[in-house]
Every structure is written in structure tokens, then in C-alpha cells.
Amino acid sequence: MSALHPALLAWPFALLVGVPLVIHLINLLRRRRVRWGAMEFLLASQKKNRRRIILQQWMLVAARMAAVGLSLLLLAGMVLSGDWARLFGGGETHHLIVVDDSLSMTAEGPAGAGFDRAKQAVQRLARQIAQESSPQRITLLPYTVVADQTWNADEDWLAQAVDPQRLAADVQARLRDWRATQLATGPLAVLDGVERLLAQGRAGEERTVHLVTDFRAGDWQAAPAVRQRLERLAESGVKLHLVNCTLASEPNVAVSELKLLPGARAAGVPQMLEVAVTNLGPVAVTDVTVETNYRPLANVSSAASASESDASRATSVFPAADAPWTSLPALDFAAIKPGETKNGTLQVRFPAAGDYALRATLAGAFLGTADALAADNERYTVAKIALDVPVLVIDGDPRDDDAFHVTTALRPGGATRTGVNVTVKPATFLRDQPLDDFAAVYMLDVGRLEKSAVDALEDYARRGGGVAFFVGENAHRTAINEMLYRDGEGLFPAAVEGPTDLPYSLPGSARGTEDAASANASPADVSFDRRGALARLAGEAYQGFSPHVSRYLAVDTARLAAKDSANSSAATVLARLRNDAPLVVARPFGKGRSVVVLTTAGKSWSSWAGSLTFPILLQELQGYLTAGQVAELGGATGEALEVRLDANRYLADAVVTLRTPYDATSPWSKVERPAEPADGGTIAATFAARDRRETGRVGVYEARFADKNGTPQVRREARNAAQREGDLAALDARGVAEQFKGIEFVYHGYAELEDQTKRVAGVDASPYLFWLLIALLAGEQLLGYLASYHPGQQSSHHSGHRIGGAEVVR
Numbered sequence: 001m002s003a004l005h006p007a008l009l010a011w012p013f014a015l016l017v018g019v020p021l022v023i024h025l026i027n028l029l030r031r032r033r034v035r036w037g038a039m040e041f042l043l044a045s046q047k048k049n050r051r052r053i054i055l056q057q058w059m060l061v062a063a064r065m066a067a068v069g070l071s072l073l074l075l076a077g078m079v080l081s082g083d084w085a086r087l088f089g090g091g092e093t094h095h096l097i098v099v100d101d102s103l104s105m106t107a108e109g110p111a112g113a114g115f116d117r118a119k120q121a122v123q124r125l126a127r128q129i130a131q132e133s134s135p136q137r138i139t140l141l142p143y144t145v146v147a148d149q150t151w152n153a154d155e156d157w158l159a160q161a162v163d164p165q166r167l168a169a170d171v172q173a174r175l176r177d178w179r180a181t182q183l184a185t186g187p188l189a190v191l192d193g194v195e196r197l198l199a200q201g202r203a204g205e206e207r208t209v210h211l212v213t214d215f216r217a218g219d220w221q222a223a224p225a226v227r228q229r230l231e232r233l234a235e236s237g238v239k240l241h242l243v244n245c246t247l248a249s250e251p252n253v254a255v256s257e258l259k260l261l262p263g264a265r266a267a268g269v270p271q272m273l274e275v276a277v278t279n280l281g282p283v284a285v286t287d288v289t290v291e292t293n294y295r296p297l298a299n300v301s302s303a304a305s306a307s308e309s310d311a312s313r314a315t316s317v318f319p320a321a322d323a324p325w326t327s328l329p330a331l332d333f334a335a336i337k338p339g340e341t342k343n344g345t346l347q348v349r350f351p352a353a354g355d356y357a358l359r360a361t362l363a364g365a366f367l368g369t370a371d372a373l374a375a376d377n378e379r380y381t382v383a384k385i386a387l388d389v390p391v392l393v394i395d396g397d398p399r400d401d402d403a404f405h406v407t408t409a410l411r412p413g414g415a416t417r418t419g420v421n422v423t424v425k426p427a428t429f430l431r432d433q434p435l436d437d438f439a440a441v442y443m444l445d446v447g448r449l450e451k452s453a454v455d456a457l458e459d460y461a462r463r464g465g466g467v468a469f470f471v472g473e474n475a476h477r478t479a480i481n482e483m484l485y486r487d488g489e490g491l492f493p494a495a496v497e498g499p500t501d502l503p504y505s506l507p508g509s510a511r512g513t514e515d516a517a518s519a520n521a522s523p524a525d526v527s528f529d530r531r532g533a534l535a536r537l538a539g540e541a542y543q544g545f546s547p548h549v550s551r552y553l554a555v556d557t558a559r560l561a562a563k564d565s566a567n568s569s570a571a572t573v574l575a576r577l578r579n580d581a582p583l584v585v586a587r588p589f590g591k592g593r594s595v596v597v598l599t600t601a602g603k604s605w606s607s608w609a610g611s612l613t614f615p616i617l618l619q620e621l622q623g624y625l626t627a628g629q630v631a632e633l634g635g636a637t638g639e640a641l642e643v644r645l646d647a648n649r650y651l652a653d654a655v656v657t658l659r660t661p662y663d664a665t666s667p668w669s670k671v672e673r674p675a676e677p678a679d680g681g682t683i684a685a686t687f688a689a690r691d692r693r694e695t696g697r698v699g700v701y702e703a704r705f706a707d708k709n710g711t712p713q714v715r716r717e718a719r720n721a722a723q724r725e726g727d728l729a730a731l732d733a734r735g736v737a738e739q740f741k742g743i744e745f746v747y748h749g750y751a752e753l754e755d756q757t758k759r760v761a762g763v764d765a766s767p768y769l770f771w772l773l774i775a776l777l778a779g780e781q782l783l784g785y786l787a788s789y790h791p792g793q794q795s796s797h798h799s800g801h802r803i804g805g806a807e808v809v810r
Helices: 011-017 019-029 039-076 082-087 114-130 143-148 167-175 187-199 224-235 310-315 402-410 451-462 477-485 516-521 557-566 613-626 733-739 750-759 766-786
Strands: 078-080 093-099 136-142 157-161 206-213 239-244 253-260 271-279 285-296 331-336 341-348 354-363 378-385 389-395 420-425 440-444 466-470 496-501 526-528 551-555 572-577 582-589 592-597 634-636 641-646 655-659 670-674 682-687 699-706 712-720 746-749
Touching: 019 039, 039 766, 093 114, 093 143, 093 187, 114 136, 114 167, 114 206, 114 239, 136 143, 136 167, 143 187, 187 206, 187 224, 224 239, 239 733, 253 285, 253 341, 253 354, 253 378, 271 285, 271 331, 271 354, 285 341, 331 341, 354 712, 378 634, 378 699, 378 712, 389 402, 389 613, 402 420, 402 440, 402 613, 440 451, 440 613, 451 466, 451 477, 451 582, 451 592, 466 613, 477 496, 551 582, 557 582, 592 613, 641 699, 641 712, 655 682, 670 682, 682 699, 733 746
Parallel strands: 093 136, 093 206, 206 239, 239 746, 389 420, 389 440, 440 466, 466 592, 634 712
Antiparallel strands: 136 157, 253 271, 271 341, 285 331, 285 354, 354 378, 496 551, 526 572, 572 582, 582 592, 641 682, 655 670, 655 699, 699 712
């Protein structure tokens, strides 16, 4: 038996319990002897009832002393354990201690990292549990194991019997090697895992769940699903103890984005690299610097095997780790407000084809005061750079010069390198030739297509390919609407009405006259959406170079507007003519994209092919079309990494080896997994599908495998810190109480944990003491009534008094 406030059971207990006795003795001393004539009769009555009267009085004094004692026990917070607990239906207690090891627990505050405080809290809990005399069992697991349900009965502490003499030392030894992860693990998955763990417990045991976490607002605030799980646990009789290991909200700044902008991913071609920095803290930061660099990743030669020998691994643990980093220009941000994201771009030119790792790292004096989390100060991405980007051009009418103008704009030759390799083919090429080897397909004034060609284009776009249409005299309204558009389900972005001449001038304009002033006042034939994929052409550098358009293919604007209002992923207009008719319309299709330029690529309908802006148009279209195929290879730490292989090129039992990031503090490791049959004639090996720790570190991962001929292959992806883990706003005691009002739980602040943990084990005696006190007070009132004098009904009609059982003072 123990108490939350044992000090009340020392000298205050004896002092206060003795008060009723002292009062009774004082009242005895105050009695006076009074002699009178009828004493003999009263003495006889007194002798007859004396023993009963004295017994009633002492019972009344004892009841009052017991009432005071029970009140003190109730205030002291008595907890029954051992044999006492078993008398009240208690006995063995199972403590499930779950420790938050997510990324936010590594935040460094003035008092150190939250995970270090969490381990100290667990050690305090262990010391308190060891003091209990009743049988205790303990389960001790980290968040990630409980959330992923990857506990192991042979390795983890699952309902272990407690040895009071060794528990504290054993817990300390077990926690010594625990490290916080770089994963984002929320409480919802953890509570689901807790319910499954408790379902495996013994019948009749007392169950206490201790959640040792930092109560980040993003996970716990306004989380109805989390509240529902806690309510369910409390209603099932589980005692909830919420242990807060954070002292306050901490500031943090993170690299939130690192990516190459769409364009030709080819060697020697300038690429634009975009970096974003987000201030997740409550105060503004100044003088923020982002250092950027890249390094080539080792190529896999034919001499190397996909399953390397131990000797080769010993000499080359992770080949890419030895490649030097090449520095790029730094980006500087003068100030970033709380909650604000600042973006910057810089140019990078990769010298050769291959895979490259890119890295952006925060630097500046603010890191010492306004940044508590280190893992999100660095961000990685992987760029696959080709020698040339293959592009397919389908020439619908070889008699026209459309293909020539497109090829020249995409690959002008000479000293200008665009990194695009153009292949020109007729429409029959689409029937039975694979398209996946091409980064984009340009359809130039193609007439009616066979169904097999349409299916090939749509399948290609769904997998991430980009298709661009230029129209002309061969464009047939019925063929486009019925086969390519198909009421918005097809690849073509809009329903068409037919070729239309653009009026040479609008009413009031002076186009066609020799008046220069009037000509300058005339509107341009083409205007670009400043927020769309062709926004570059809307810049001041290209003003005055608008092409002249004489003829275009009109679209059904009513259906276009209806689709746009009903579907956020519907077609968008990137450019319009001066009569407000759409000229360039684009839309996503599957993982890819499609776009239509509603005039010719040659000079028959417009002068665009000979203008300064035509190569710029093709470059921007190329970037837009290939965005689906050059999506950033990466994700957040813990996200699954899937390697999907063509079953015709790889063995059914092909083994994929995943290499984790390597640095000085985190040694290289590998995970091997056989590929399994998947859909669409493929086989796949998936990492982190269940155990997120397989991809749980920030950096670049490398998957190696071999085809049927034994030729080694490699694929790389980056994993970065989840941004929600970088938001370090936290709930305090009041915030937790407001979020879970109505749920029975005990909140432990880190500083007060030592005293409060004394309530963790055994059966809470407060309910029993309360009802016992109520019964005792009722009995005291009854005894007081019986031990007091009550005159009868006839006492007012006689001169004598009815003595009854009253004590007479002599």
C-alpha cells in the first residue's frame, strides 16, 4: 500500500485523528456535580444504563476519529497493492510504456533533446514500478515499432515480469542504445498498435499505458481520430498516463524543397535548380544562406555483380560516398518571416551523363538560436542526366515543312546545345513501336489515326509521357472529337469546332496600314497566361515579338469552361489570341501531360515558325511535357521504395539489394529482397512496406539488381525529413487538457514526473475510501442521535422528567 502524498500520513494524521478524542475528554472535565432530592431515583436509573451509554459515547468518538482518518487517506491518494489490491479485484499490473522516437524528438532545446528527456522519464517510471509489492509486468517499445507492428517476442520487452531488484538497471541498459529516428510517426498509428498489444495481454490484469512523447500540435491538436482511440482505451478500463517530454515550443528553419525545374535533362545543358526554405518557428530569421552542391554517383560497370562479394564491399562500402562534391553558387535570403517560405533558383550544368546527387544545406548564425532540428537543415535529390533526350516527331504531311521547323527549334545544331535528339517518323510508326524510350511525342498536323495508334499514345501518356499536338489542314473535327477527345476522356485537351480565320484586325485597330503609331497601338495576336507553363513568353524580354496568326482551329469554349469548373485537373488555357479564343490548351493525363497548339508548326497558318519566340515555345513545351517523366526521385523518410521490373527482362526470382545512405556517423548497410509478381507483367521488390526503418534515414538510397544476362542495373532515390516533423509547436498541460476534455487520464509534466509517478501501479483506493467515508458519516449521525437526550411526547404534561437512556450529571 502506498500514497501519492505520504506526508499526510505522518504526524498530521495522528494529530488530526486525535482531535475528536481530545474534544470528548475536555467535555468530560467541564461537568459539575449538582446534588438534589430525587438523586436516589436517578442513581438507580444510571446504574441500570451506564454501560450502554458509555459504549455509545466511545463508539461515537471512534466514528468521528475514523471519519477524520478516512478524509486524510482520501487526500493522500492511497494506492492499494499486493494482497490489499487483490482484495479489491486488482493484483498484477501490466505497464505498456511507449516512447516517441520520431524525428521531432531530436529537437535540441536549452535542456537538451526531447528523446534524452524521454529516456530519463522511462527510468523514473521504472524506479517507481520497482517499489510496488504487487506483481508487475512491463512492455517497453518505441513509437516506430508499435506503429509498424514489428515487435519481436524474442528481442523486445513484451509483458516481461518485473524483478524489483534489477528493473531500474535493466531499463537503463536497454535504453542506452536507443536512438531517435528520422521518421514521422504520428500518435494515431501508435494507438492502433497499442490496442493490438493490449489484446494479447492476460485476462484480469490491470493495464496502464504510458505515452512518453513531445505532444507536437500538428499531431495532437484537433485530431478527432486520436481522441476516439484514447476514449476507447479509457472506456475499456485502461489507465492512461500522458508524459510530456518537451519543455516548450522550439523554433526551426528547414530546407523544404530542392528540385530541378522541367527541361531537357541532358549533359552540358543548363538546368535550373530551385531551392525553398521555410521558417517553421514563431520568430523571424535573418541572413539565411543555402549552400548547394552536387556529386556524380558511381556507375555500375559490367564487371561488378549485383550481388557483390564481401571482399569488394569491404574496399568499396558505398562508392558514391568517395566522389567529391562540386559547389554551386549559394543562395542568400535577407529575412524570412514566421510561417513564410522563400524560393530561389540557380543554374547548374552537369558535365556528363549519369546519376547525380544534389544537396542543399542551411548555413548562418541563426542556426545557433532559431533552429532546433538539424535533420531538415539538409535536403537531397537525385537527377538522372542523359547524353541526349530522345523526342519523337510524327509528321502528318511530309509535303509541309512543319517537322523541319520543330526539329530545328528543338535541335538547332552548331554551338547551341539543347540536349534533344529528334526522331521523325510517319503516323504508322505508332501502331507497333514502343514509345517509352521517348521523353515526348509531337504530333504535327496528323489526320485520322488508327485506334491502335490512339491507344498507344494514351497508354504512353498515362505512364508519364508527354504528347503535344500542332494542328493544320489535316485536322478533322469528327476524328478529333470522337477518337482523341471522347467527351473529355481522351488525350486531346479540348473539343474542336473547325478551322477559323483570325480577323486581320479588330474594329478600331489599324493593322495593315502604314501608320506606325496606329500599328503599335494594335493588340498582339498572342497573349500568354503569366501563371501558366508558358509564363516565360509573357515576360518583357519577348514583348514585341508576338507571331502573326492568320488561321487557327477553334475549340468549343462552352464545353471547355464547363469541364474546367467541374474538374480541377481539367484543361487550362496557356495562351489566347487577340479575339480571346484559346490558342494553347494543356491538361494532365494519367501521370503524363498533353497540350495542343491550335495552329500550324509551319508557316501556313502563322508566322510563329520563323519568329524569335518559336524555339522558346518548344523549350517550354518540352519542359512541360517531360515533367511527368522527370519527377523527383524521392520522398519523405520511411516512405516505401518500390523497384518494379519487366518480367520479360528479369528473372522471376531476381534479388534487389537496397543500399542505405552512408556517412561518417551512419555506416552503410544493405537490405536484400526477392522480387515478387506484380500487375501488368512486372515483378516488384518493395522496401519499407512494413518496416519504415528500411528507408528511415535522410540521404540517397541505391537499389541494385541484374537482368537475365547478368548485367547489373542501379536505381537511386532520395529520402528527406518530413516537413510536418519540423513544425515544433507543442501543447502544454492546458492544451492537452482542452484537447482531451472528458477523457480520464493523468498528465505528467516532465519536471513533476518524479512525484506523480507514484500513482502508476496498483489499485486506486480513492473510490472505495470515498464511499466508506459517506457510510461512516451516516453511521456517526445515527450514533449521535442514539446517544443524545430526546424528551417523550408526555414530558410537557408532567412535572417529572423522563430520563430514558440519558446520562445524568451528578
